[in-house]
Amino acid sequence: MHIGTRHIDFVGSIGLYLGVTRPSTAGQGLNSAVPVAAFASVMALRLYNTRTRRKDPFVPLTPGVVKMYVCGPTTYDFSHLGHARSYIAFDVARRYLEFLGNRVVFVQNFTDIEEVIIRRAKDAGKPPLDFAQFFIDAFLGDMRALNVQPATHYPKVTQHIPEIVALVQRLIHREYAYPIDGEVYFRTKKAKHSFGILSHRKIEDIVVDPVPPGSRREDPLDFALWKRSKEDEPAWPSPWGDGRPGWHVECNAMAYKYLGAPLDIHGGGLDLMFPHHESEAMICEGAWGAEWARTWMHNGFLTLEREKMSKSLGNFVTIREVLRDYSGEVVRLCLLKSHYRENVEYDEAGLARSQVEWTAMRAAIATARNARGSGTDGKVSGLVSRTETAFRKAMDDDLDTEGAVDALQHITEAVAALDGISADEGRAILNVYHDFGRVLGLFADLV
Numbered sequence: 001m002h003i004g005t006r007h008i009d010f011v012g013s014i015g016l017y018l019g020v021t022r023p024s025t026a027g028q029g030l031n032s033a034v035p036v037a038a039f040a041s042v043m044a045l046r047l048y049n050t051r052t053r054r055k056d057p058f059v060p061l062t063p064g065v066v067k068m069y070v071c072g073p074t075t076y077d078f079s080h081l082g083h084a085r086s087y088i089a090f091d092v093a094r095r096y097l098e099f100l101g102n103r104v105v106f107v108q109n110f111t112d113i114e115e116v117i118i119r120r121a122k123d124a125g126k127p128p129l130d131f132a133q134f135f136i137d138a139f140l141g142d143m144r145a146l147n148v149q150p151a152t153h154y155p156k157v158t159q160h161i162p163e164i165v166a167l168v169q170r171l172i173h174r175e176y177a178y179p180i181d182g183e184v185y186f187r188t189k190k191a192k193h194s195f196g197i198l199s200h201r202k203i204e205d206i207v208v209d210p211v212p213p214g215s216r217r218e219d220p221l222d223f224a225l226w227k228r229s230k231e232d233e234p235a236w237p238s239p240w241g242d243g244r245p246g247w248h249v250e251c252n253a254m255a256y257k258y259l260g261a262p263l264d265i266h267g268g269g270l271d272l273m274f275p276h277h278e279s280e281a282m283i284c285e286g287a288w289g290a291e292w293a294r295t296w297m298h299n300g301f302l303t304l305e306r307e308k309m310s311k312s313l314g315n316f317v318t319i320r321e322v323l324r325d326y327s328g329e330v331v332r333l334c335l336l337k338s339h340y341r342e343n344v345e346y347d348e349a350g351l352a353r354s355q356v357e358w359t360a361m362r363a364a365i366a367t368a369r370n371a372r373g374s375g376t377d378g379k380v381s382g383l384v385s386r387t388e389t390a391f392r393k394a395m396d397d398d399l400d401t402e403g404a405v406d407a408l409q410h411i412t413e414a415v416a417a418l419d420g421i422s423a424d425e426g427r428a429i430l431n432v433y434h435d436f437g438r439v440l441g442l443f444a445d446l447v
């Protein structure tokens, strides 16, 4: 297994990255001939980058192609509304980038082997891999119901063990990792350029418990890349003994296989920023001497009674529970009414309000479709152009879906109040719902 065909080392002492690496297979086909001028003039998009802590203009490394990786779920339970919020946020990011003329290669993994999966599967009396697959299928069903576009690739950890082992070997070879007693650890302090890039913490400010007696880890900050499995646990062969991968390195191996480095966008929930994403950045530095992601996007939490909705805390509302009472589009509309970076409190009344608003939008669509009036003296054309401007301005501003939904609500109210809309004007209004619905993942039946 060969990972990485070339690397360019970090440039300068301040950690500037110029590294671009491509895997031997994955980079192919990404340089499709989309003319630069076709989108350069329309890419006014700015995205908040957790690394720089500001909204930066977004420009993909290869013009017209966006390489995007979003960390997927650990599959041991049904997904909850907090997951829905995260995957809808990144779905909208992808849809908007496509709307602007880019081709988006979107990769989302499944962590289908992990301590919790093994424990829960044992409790349920099921083989761990079957147990995980059941929840992968459930997740994909939930995403379909929420009108989330399927990823270009959905890699699973258990199907990428050779790639992960090869990456760990590469890290050992480059002295960024070391094996002890059948396990392999990452040498955290060696990854000087990447430590703290997202959490904005300095290594010397971090206080951690010392390495427990008996452990031969070099430093308490070092994390596992390969773990020994217990007798009755799933295990894969490796040069260090039978075991399974540590969490962080999986994402590097899977993302690199399909996208190379750097990624244009790496996304996930705010809880993944540290240590998961920062560890991935350190692993990339160690393995390929490159920047891992050019833009880091993190969505805020959905809380229930002020606590983060979380599988591990057990305070969650599942997607399927909500879908019993509301359609996927109403759930989307509700979740998109707040900016993805905000923390938002779950509120059933919000779903009920969104149902009313969605119904009003459908009524405006029906009005536009059936319009046969004599015209509105330019009122519709003014309204359409104001809506388009407001929508684009909101979306260009770090995907402000709250503002984008406001623009749709405004046109909805205005259409309800207009008399005499002509057939042509009706078509112009329909186009607004069609185009912006495509970005937000609403009104999927409009073609």
Ligand SMILES: [Zn+2]
Residues within 6 Å of the ligand: 070, 071, 072, 251, 276
């Ligand atoms: Zn990840």
